[in-house]
Amino acid sequence: MSLLVAEGLGYQVGGRTLVQGVSLTLEAGEVLALLGPNGAGKTTLLRLLAGEERPSAGRIELLGRALEGYGALELALTRSVLTQQRELSFPFTAYEVAFLGRMPHLQQRPEGPVDHARTERALGEAQALSLAARLYPTLSGGEQGRVDLARVLAQEPRLLLLDEPTNHLDPKHQVEVLALCRRLAEGGWGVVMVLHELNLASLFADRILLLHQGRMVALGRPAEVLCPKRLEAVYGLPFALAPHPSGRPWVMPLVQSSYPVPSL
Amino acid sequence: MSSFNLYRSSRYRRALFALSLALPASLLLAAGVGAYLIPPLEIPRVLWEKADQAYAVLVSIRFPRVLLAALVGAMLALAGAVLQGLFRNPLADPGLIGVTSGAGLGAAIFIVLVPGAGPLQVFALPVMAFVGGLLATFGVWRLASNGGRVQVLTLLLAGIALNAAAGALIGLLISRASDEQLRSLTFWTLGGFGGATWITLLAMVPTGLLAFWGLLRLAQPLNALVLGEREAFHLGVHLEPFKRQAVALSALAVGTAVAAAGGVGFIGLVAPHLFRLLAGPDHRYLLAGAALLGASLSVLADLVARTVVAPAELPVGVVTSLLGAPFFIWLLLRYKREVAR
Numbered sequence: 001m002s003l004l005v006a007e008g009l010g011y012q013v014g015g016r017t018l019v020q021g022v023s024l025t026l027e028a029g030e031v032l033a034l035l036g037p038n039g040a041g042k043t044t045l046l047r048l049l050a051g052e053e054r055p056s057a058g059r060i061e062l063l064g065r066a067l068e069g070y071g072a073l074e075l076a077l078t079r080s081v082l083t084q085q086r087e088l089s090f091p092f093t094a095y096e097v098a099f100l101g102r103m104p105h106l107q108q109r110p111e112g113p114v115d116h117a118r119t120e121r122a123l124g125e126a127q128a129l130s131l132a133a134r135l136y137p138t139l140s141g142g143e144q145g146r147v148d149l150a151r152v153l154a155q156e157p158r159l160l161l162l163d164e165p166t167n168h169l170d171p172k173h174q175v176e177v178l179a180l181c182r183r184l185a186e187g188g189w190g191v192v193m194v195l196h197e198l199n200l201a202s203l204f205a206d207r208i209l210l211l212h213q214g215r216m217v218a219l220g221r222p223a224e225v226l227c228p229k230r231l232e233a234v235y236g237l238p239f240a241l242a243p244h245p246s247g248r249p250w251v252m253p254l255v256q257s258s259y260p261v262p263s264l
Numbered sequence: 265m266s267s268f269n270l271y272r273s274s275r276y277r278r279a280l281f282a283l284s285l286a287l288p289a290s291l292l293l294a295a296g297v298g299a300y301l302i303p304p305l306e307i308p309r310v311l312w313e314k315a316d317q318a319y320a321v322l323v324s325i326r327f328p329r330v331l332l333a334a335l336v337g338a339m340l341a342l343a344g345a346v347l348q349g350l351f352r353n354p355l356a357d358p359g360l361i362g363v364t365s366g367a368g369l370g371a372a373i374f375i376v377l378v379p380g381a382g383p384l385q386v387f388a389l390p391v392m393a394f395v396g397g398l399l400a401t402f403g404v405w406r407l408a409s410n411g412g413r414v415q416v417l418t419l420l421l422a423g424i425a426l427n428a429a430a431g432a433l434i435g436l437l438i439s440r441a442s443d444e445q446l447r448s449l450t451f452w453t454l455g456g457f458g459g460a461t462w463i464t465l466l467a468m469v470p471t472g473l474l475a476f477w478g479l480l481r482l483a484q485p486l487n488a489l490v491l492g493e494r495e496a497f498h499l500g501v502h503l504e505p506f507k508r509q510a511v512a513l514s515a516l517a518v519g520t521a522v523a524a525a526g527g528v529g530f531i532g533l534v535a536p537h538l539f540r541l542l543a544g545p546d547h548r549y550l551l552a553g554a555a556l557l558g559a560s561l562s563v564l565a566d567l568v569a570r571t572v573v574a575p576a577e578l579p580v581g582v583v584t585s586l587l588g589a590p591f592f593i594w595l596l597l598r599y600k601r602e603v604a605r
Binding site for chain 2: 050052071072073074075076077080081083085087088089090091092093095096097100101103104106107133155
């Protein structure tokens with residue numbers, strides 16, 4: 001049974017079509033990256049998969065059951081979602097924020113040592129353990145992102161939906177977060193993440209879904225999806241392809257003479 | 265490696281423990297001090313011996329009054345804490361955002377338009393005040409929220425608008441009121457615990473208990489809401505029923521408090537903030553802590569109100585506003601700095 005199946009997804013709001021005809025399947029153990037230019041519908045697609053918005057067309061199945069049949073709590077025990085919202089209305093500590101990930105579990109039983117152990121492990125995995133005692137609003141954007149990631153991990157879902165998990169992170173933390181996603185997938189979780197960085201997607205994703213104006217342009221392994229012609233059609237910028245030492249494709253925008261660049 | 269966590273939760277527990285000692289202490293102090301002084305430490309002995317005059321003063325005057333003050337303070341503080349969490353805004357207060365005046369209007373309509381309710385009045389008032397408070401809370405919610413986000417500016421402006429409208433309507437009712445109704449109404453707009461009897465207390469019990477029980481259960485979803493509405497949904501909060509419950513139960517708490525004591529301002533703002541400063545913002549502790557703190561503050565404010573200009577009495581709303589308004593200004597200044605940052 002697939003972890004997540006979406007078929008013919010469409011979403012319209014106020015007469016505008018944000019997503020149209022998207023189909024995908026995610027197996028446990030897989031990392032899927034959603035790529036595309038700004039406004040391509042990546043975040044909207046993620047919100048549909050999260051059960052936050054109902055698609056206006058198509059259907060979604062989570063673990064073989066229709067997504068709309070899930071209650072909010074049941075969903076929270078199955079999937080967790082990292083959004084880009086980093087505003088907190090009250091000064092919780094980073095630990096308290098991460099601990100909120102345990103909430104769905106605490107709806108059914110009282111808090112126990114296991115909840116704190118899981119929270120600490122999640123903070124450690126997200127490289128945020130040293131921030132635990134600090135007040136969340138005083139953290140930098142990247143640090144807040146890591147604490148939120150810890151919260152999402154502490155929720156212990158089967159499916160992780162991440163909206164730009166590498167946003168505001170330095171290169172080392174970007175790589176570590178994505179490597180963590182890989183490890184979690186190898187442990188049996190499924191990961192769907194919105195990324196902007198094509199090469200990080202190439203390095204860490206099993207498959208890539210490329211979106212353009214709400215439609216699916218390509219879905220497949222990085223080597224199949226990241227071809228310069230297709231990228232140029234989608235991003236409106238020529239790309240060059242080079243081999244990365246890992247053997248995965250490595251793409252770079254080509255700068256034309258019409259762009260001002262410093263001379264060598 | 266769990267020291268930081270233990271540190272913070274023990275801080276919460278210590279604060280709750282201290283507050284649960286402070287409340288009985290302030291109750292005893294307030295029950296003893298007044299025009300007829302009974303040393304607080306003598307109170308158990310007086311109760312035991314049923315010594316005539318002191319006993320009568322305690323049982324028929326002081327106890328109903330301090331208990332009423334405590335209950336009203338606890339309910340306003342609890343409602344304030346929940347409204348601040350619900351609006352995701354630390355400046356929400358039942359009085360400032362118009363819930364109190366809505367409840368006051370509901371009760372005023374009842375006093376003036378349903379004359380001769382007689383002994384039923386004391387039981388019907390909480391219900392009418394609840395309806396008024398509920399409508400006001402829904403109104404302010406609709407006015408101030410925009411796609412799930414509540415802007416401080418629109419929130420406070422909506423509060424001003426509601427306060428003005430309710431004030432005008434109460435004024436209109438006053439012009440139609442008989443002398444007796446007028447006395448009833450005046451007592452309300454000022455707010456106070458002077459009219460406390462065991463009957464007043466009894467009338468608060470059903471709605472008050474329901475509000476307490478319901479509001480305290482909202483701690484977990486309120487914590488999740490700190491992150492935002494979507495994030496709360498991702499954490500398993502069924503948003504719409506939760507928000508409806510929070511609005512209705514806060515209105516019920518404020519309505520009950522207002523029906524019994526009129527508008528006592530600022531406790532709903534100050535008590536949750538003091539608890540956050542003392543311990544932290546976790547709603548699982550904050551709700552109970554704010555209620556305890558609000559009860560003590562209200563009892564002590566009433567003590568000041570009836571002793572400081574003795575033999576006359578200040579309306580307790582004057583005392584809470586004298587203390588609360590500067591606190592609010594301080595909060596505004598802090599908030600301004602944070603936004604400017």
